Amino acid sequence: MKENQKLPEIVVSSGSMKINKTGSWRNLRPEIDYSKCIRCMICWKFCPDACIKINKEGIKLAPRENLKKEPAPEIDYDYCKGCGICAEECPAKCIAMLKEKK
Amino acid sequence: MKKLLIGNHAVSYGAMLSRAEVIAAYPITPQTQVVEELAELCASGKLKAQFIKVESEHSAMSACIGAAQAGARAFTATSSQGLALMHEVLHWAANARLPIVMANINRAMAPGWNIWADHIDSLAQRDTGWMQFYAETNQEVLDTIIIAYKVCERVLLPAMINLDAFFLSHTAQSVEIPEQDMVDEFLPPYNPEIKLDPDDPRAFGGLLPPKYYMEMRCKLHSAHRNALKIIEEEEKNFFKIFKRKYGLVDEFYTKDAQIIIVTSSTITSTAREFVMRERKKGRKLGLLKVRVFRPFPFEKIRGALKNCEKLVVIDRNISYGNAGIFATEIKSALYGFRNVPVFGFVAGLGGRDVQLEDIEGMVDFARKKNFSKDEIWWGLKK
Ligand code: SF4
Ligand code: SF4
Numbered sequence: 001m002k003e004n005q006k007l008p009e010i011v012v013s014s015g016s017m018k019i020n021k022t023g024s025w026r027n028l029r030p031e032i033d034y035s036k037c038i039r040c041m042i043c044w045k046f047c048p049d050a051c052i053k054i055n056k057e058g059i060k061l062a063p064r065e066n067l068k069k070e071p072a073p074e075i076d077y078d079y080c081k082g083c084g085i086c087a088e089e090c091p092a093k094c095i096a097m098l099k100e101k102k
Numbered sequence: 103m104k105k106l107l108i109g110n111h112a113v114s115y116g117a118m119l120s121r122a123e124v125i126a127a128y129p130i131t132p133q134t135q136v137v138e139e140l141a142e143l144c145a146s147g148k149l150k151a152q153f154i155k156v157e158s159e160h161s162a163m164s165a166c167i168g169a170a171q172a173g174a175r176a177f178t179a180t181s182s183q184g185l186a187l188m189h190e191v192l193h194w195a196a197n198a199r200l201p202i203v204m205a206n207i208n209r210a211m212a213p214g215w216n217i218w219a220d221h222i223d224s225l226a227q228r229d230t231g232w233m234q235f236y237a238e239t240n241q242e243v244l245d246t247i248i249i250a251y252k253v254c255e256r257v258l259l260p261a262m263i264n265l266d267a268f269f270l271s272h273t274a275q276s277v278e279i280p281e282q283d284m285v286d287e288f289l290p291p292y293n294p295e296i297k298l299d300p301d302d303p304r305a306f307g308g309l310l311p312p313k314y315y316m317e318m319r320c321k322l323h324s325a326h327r328n329a330l331k332i333i334e335e336e337e338k339n340f341f342k343i344f345k346r347k348y349g350l351v352d353e354f355y356t357k358d359a360q361i362i363i364v365t366s367s368t369i370t371s372t373a374r375e376f377v378m379r380e381r382k383k384g385r386k387l388g389l390l391k392v393r394v395f396r397p398f399p400f401e402k403i404r405g406a407l408k409n410c411e412k413l414v415v416i417d418r419n420i421s422y423g424n425a426g427i428f429a430t431e432i433k434s435a436l437y438g439f440r441n442v443p444v445f446g447f448v449a450g451l452g453g454r455d456v457q458l459e460d461i462e463g464m465v466d467f468a469r470k471k472n473f474s475k476d477e478i479w480w481g482l483k484k
Contacts, residue, residue, distance in 0.1 A: 004317050004320075007314065007317050007318070007321070009199055009258060009321055009325070010198070010199050010258070010296060010306075011197070011198070011306070011307050011308060011310055011318060012296055012304050012305070012306050012307075012308075013304050013305040013306075013308055014304070015302065015303060015304050016305070017303055017304070017305050018303065
């Protein structure tokens with residue numbers, strides 16, 4: 001087959017983002033202090049890279065007893081670029097942007 | 103069922119019968135009723151679609167792009183300045199090969215503010231990679247939306263259905279509304295092979311270096327060329343079910359015509375009436391309506407113009423510094439094929455009426471002259 005015919009009609013990856021861990025671009029690293037996190041999920045909503053996951057089991061560290069079983073945000077460091085939007089938007093101001101060690 | 107429908111509502115019914123799943127639109131005169139009707143159809147549950155309210159036309163098209171990329175049938179409608187605001191993402195929709203269908207109510211560009219019929223808005227988007235249809239009647243508007251989805255989803259291109267402001271958008275005509283089950287038979291659900299899917303993550307529209315960029319653009323171009331064939335195929339399928347057909351072009355008494363008038367959109371109906379009158383007097387006049395402008399139906403146009411002696415092309419647009427756009431393109435279709443004088447008339451800009459007497463005047467002009475180097479501005483104040 002000719003090379004041109006082998007090319008797809010659409011500009012699309014074959015799922016290479018699974019291997020291409022773009023989190024390595026990060027200079028600043030967001031870290032959530034779960035002892036202050038009120039589980040509002042605003043960070044999840046704002047992350048432009050969709051790399052804040054929802055931990056449905058909950059996380060034991062929480063400011064109040066009833067929040068321990070609530071779904072909690074978890075940052076996927078494989079893809080987080082460290083833009084800091086989550087930290088800016090967090091109403092509890094419990095996301096710290098720390099210098100990434102490389 | 104027959105119903106009296108204004109063009110705007112014919113658009114809404116077309117989208118509803120096509121079972122559009124995501125509709126994102128921003129209101130603009132004279133398209134507003136399209137959005138109103140669609141919002142109502144969604145609210146009443148008659149149309150099971152996600153109606154996304156957006157803050158601009160750029161966002162409307164962006165929302166349609168996201169929806170189509172996720173495998174939904176997306177629809178929007180706009181006009182004039184709104185279409186111009188979409189420009190950047192129009193390229194995106196076509197380059198991403200998304201089968202979005204949009205109605206554009208042809209309206210002039212400002213300043214000075216003018217909300218009336220003029221084709222400059224859609225013609226200025228000629229090179230974005232969208233297919234372009236120009237409708238003559240409200241029935242054609244409704245039917246073309248359904249046909250367009252079928253074609254778009256086969257060739258992976260977006261399509262723009264153009265209708266004249268007020269002459270169609272706000273004029274009620276008798277329209278046969280197809281039965282839903284018949285439309286379903288013609289247009290099955292859209293189910294693309296590759297789509298945005300969290301369970302099968304892919305990056306869409308990524309970096310395309312010089313090594314591959316040209317190939318992808320040539321594929322888009324080939325899809326357009328191929329669409330000519332697919333449009334004809336699907337019009338045949340449509341005819342089998344609904345007994346209505348339109349064609350890439352519409353030929354009216356062209357076979358033995360000495361002079362052929364070339365039109366698009368609603369001016370066609372007036373020209374048709376004029377041709378009939380002339381024929382009764384034994385005058386060999388013909389009419390060619392260009393319905394599909396992109397892809398440009400070169401072969402059909404050459405076939406229709408193979409015998410005539412002169413051409414009168416009526417353009418409701420002007421490409422500043424050049425001439426009327428249809429006239430220019432018709433000339434390019436004739437290059438190396440036939441050398442016939444083309445009289446390009448610029449007429450009806452900003453909704454100025456083009457009446458029987460105007461068309462009579464243009465044809466008279468062409469009869470008396472052998473050649474016209476420049477375009478002729480018809481009806482300009484002396
Ligand atoms: S720093 Fe940016 S990319 Fe990383 S989790 Fe926060 S919002 Fe997302
Ligand atoms: S925005 Fe802040 S408080 Fe809200 S869930 Fe995210 S980290 Fe917790």
